[in-house]
Amino acid sequence: MEINLAELLRSHRLHITPIRLSVLTVFYKKNTCLSHEDIQRALQHRLDRVSVYRTLRIFVKKGILNCIPTSGNSNMYALHDFGSTDGQTVQHALFICERCGMVYPLKVADIRVTELPGNFTVKQFDIVMNGKCGDCS
Amino acid sequence: MEINLAELLRSHRLHITPIRLSVLTVFYKKNTCLSHEDIQRALQHRLDRVSVYRTLRIFVKKGILNCIPTSGNSNMYALHDFGSTDGQTVQHALFICERCGMVYPLKVADIRVTELPGNFTVKQFDIVMNGKCGDCS
């Protein structure tokens, strides 16, 4: 871990607290998108449920995390840095296996979408693929 | 409405019932993706909550509807025919306004994603864009 987590928090005017450091550490270690439950599990449910929810929400608000769309009924989050960005728009692409649930982050190249009116502002662009991964095919 | 809804249900070996016809009718009329709540509202909450959930689930299972990823905590659904398809893979693209919540379905063209291992099978491919729509910019 080369990044200074305390500095990251400070730069967003957030207090430096054990919960926030733990949650950030999980994201930097796993380097993929994670649900609330994933984080709780990674930290052996030592953190208060509600505080983790609040931490995720404030990180999204501050732009440290992005909220990633999924077909399930729980949200997923990824470090903003995890997505590629062209200045204005953050991009994520992921493959979710419908059988084992594994999430595979992907690199994206050369995407074009037609028919978006010119006065629309895109802030986040996500690709979600569902199917079967190599192990489950 | 040119499609025969009863025939559609019959061809999937589903009983033809008022609830199913109502839900299908809403999808064909609105021709966009809808949440459970959208459907309940469109039908003035005359249908039983649970029955609508079950209807949506069985329609997804039978391939009549697809489940569309969102960043929120409720699922969205669209008619399978609403997405473009190249035989194996269904594609959807939508723009969700972060301010007014409006969902705009989009046409997609010419998408390529690199780095997906060859033994992965993609069944559904969705693009979700978040930002501000024309009215909210």
Add this chain to the structure above:
DNA sequence: AAAATATTGCAACGATGTTGCAATATTTTT
């Protein structure tokens, strides 16, 4: 029309996420 089968409605439950508020921790000020 009766038998077989599938669907519905209701109550209860589970999972996911939020709010209010007092207690506590962090940061800032002196």
Add this chain to the structure above:
DNA sequence: AAAAATATTGCAACATCGTTGCAATATTTT
């Protein structure tokens, strides 16, 4: 370095979204 100001936490209660079990009802098949 202590006090004051401010932000965060933990807990209980609640809200929303979705599911399950099961008896009653509707649809389909014979």
